Amino acid sequence: MLCFSAWMRRRVCVTGYMFILLSNEIFLKGVILDCGRLIISTWGNPAFWKSFKYRVREDAGVVESCTTLEPILRFFGDAGKRTKVFLVVLDSLMDWKDCKDRGEGRYSKCCVCYAECYKGIDFTRIEDYEGLLKINEGLLRCVLDCLGIKGDIDVVVGPALGSPGGEWRFSGPHSSTDFMTVTLHVLGREILCNCYDEIILDLSHGVNFMPSEVMILAQMLASLALLKHEVSEVVVRALNSDPSTKSGEPLNINTIYENAFSLIIMPEFPKHLLKTSNRRLENLRKKTNEIMHYVKKTIKTIYYPLPLALLELCRSSEYPNLINSLEEVMNEWIKETHVSLEEKSVTHDFGIDPRAVYYSLLAHGACEIARNVRPTLNGLKEINEKIYVNVNKAYQYIISNEVSQIETRKEKIKNCIRLSELYGIQGSGTPNERILIAHAGLQSDLIEVCSEGSDLSLKYIKEINLNDMLSRLKLP
Incomplete structure (x- = not known):
């Protein structure tokens, strides 16, 4: 299968019955399980951030930076555990021009880096929404390079709502849930490909709905990890810094939430994958309904539980590739998003229910396991330990x-x-x-x-x- 580790870029993740090939390393399944740490950092616009002294823990050193990601990476990135970072930003990131004095007599490094990187944007290259996504990802990567922040870092560009930067306007009939849909699609595929038993949420720089939606998203990601990688629990930890002060004292980066998840969550099953009343999209709606028909059957076999039914269903030659089908729908969502340079507007034609994305990923992960289990007495024992004990x-x-x-x-x-x-x-x-x-x-x-x-x-x-x-x- 293909593992999408960023919105517009691909890494190959090959899974098989005996081996998992990840990041140029081979792991014998059931013998070596390299479960890593996933850091999800929500960023608004770095142009607004000041520099502070940060401290992750009382006994940890102080790091001066204009972003909490740098001290968090120093604290968690050197702990001898594979660490992957996803920076989650909005597609309104490029909606800013000036780097102004932040009231401290000098410009912060984040602001200077953003201003320098902004100069490199060629807005004439934005012919469609895909082009706008690439512009935003390129802008953020330029800022990271300028700040000297290194590591295994990928970028997710999610849809904004309203006019965060003041000039561009972002809208759509279901924009309030599109952010979670896009982020879940990217991070969910990463979780299905790579094992993580720890998820850290860096929420200090998130704006508007970003922190709250990422908190909900983390529970779904933990569930996907429990299903796919047979871990006993996944720890989710949310971090947020102290409010800024003028005292010059270090700001603590606090753990505001921590929980060890050991059971797969099962939210209300959605009626449809697609959320639209546009008749022009009727063919796409029919296609997504077919996808959800298989997803719903699969989830029923997990929810009740019906292990033999799960094995027969997933081993059927008629069972579709849910990941490919979901990818096609997400690509249509990009194509049906309209960008106007004259009006400085981004408009999404339809929405995708994030619960449908979650259940599609969950069903796909379950079937990847079930296809390698024969419908025998020993097979029922195996699927019981691999899936149902975590439900x-x-x-x-x-x-x-x-x-x-x-x-x-x-x-x-x-x-x-x-x-x-x-x-x-x-x-x-x-x-x-x-x-x-x-x-x-x-x-x-x-x-x-x-x-x-x-x-x-x-x-x-x-x-x-x-x-x-x-x-x-x-x-x-």
């Missing part, structure tokens, strides 16, 4: 009990037999919601068990249509 701790015991019930009767299975016959009970052969949920999808009169060497294979009987069965179950 609900009770699921581990429910699935284990169902597996144990079959395992204790293993000697009686010579060829193929219906599970209800093995148990000596009768059934209607019709899916029953209560029984499906209570028995982890293994309703005995719907399951056929076959001897397969030292293992047992399981499948739903041919009379059962998986789509019809899953349609009986509702998501909250």
Whole structure:
């Protein structure tokens, strides 16, 4: 699969059954797991920032800088752990010109760097929204180089709302959620590619909705890491600095939130991926509805839990590549965003529900695991430990009990037999919601068990249509 580590740039992330190839290193899956630290730093406009003395912790040294990222990188970047930084900015970053005295008798380095980098912007190159994104990313990278901030740093350019810089105006029918959608799309793919068990949020420079939305976003990222990389917990820590003062005393960079996530969150399932009433986009709406049809079925098998249904669904040749489908929709969102240099405006034609992006990424991650697990008794044990233990701790015991019930009767299975016959009970052969949920999808009169060497294979009987069965179950 391709791992998008920045909005407009690609890094190759190859995942397979035996090896994971990441950042020029090879890890044998299940033997070496190099889980790193992800730092997400929200930036408004550096042109407004003063220089201060910062301190991450009482026993840490003081770093003078015009940005909290520099002391945070010095404190966390040298701790012997792989550290990746994503700088999240708004597409209004280029909406500023002058570098003014910040009231301290001199210009801050952030302001000077921004002003110098701004001179290099060629606005005539902005022919469309993709060009505007590149301008903003290039501007920020120039500022980073000027400040001398180095490391494994990528940039995410998210959509602004209103007129943060005073000249350009940014709008759209659903702009309030587009920022989370774009950021989640980029960072979610990074999480699926690379293992992180620690997420640090640097919120000091975030403006408007950025800090609050990134706080929500971090919970989704932690869930994706729990699903994909079999970590027991993901620690999320949010940092924010003291208010600025004129005393010259060091400003503390405080931990304002910390939590260890060990369960995958399951927010309300959205009605649609696309948010628009524009009839011109009807074909795109139909395509996204098809995507969400598969996503919804997959999430049902995770939510209830239905491990055998998950294996059969994901191993089907008809199952689409959700990441590629999601990428196509995001590209359409860029194409359908209109930029006017004369009016200095950016207008988005439609929105994308961030919950739909999250569930698409979650479903994709689950199916990547499920495709490499055979629908056998041992396969159910494996998928239980890899996925369901992180959804609900009770699921581990429910699935284990169902597996144990079959395992204790293993000697009686010579060829193929219906599970209800093995148990000596009768059934209607019709899916029953209560029984499906209570028995982890293994309703005995719907399951056929076959001897397969030292293992047992399981499948739903041919009379059962998986789509019809899953349609009986509702998501909250």
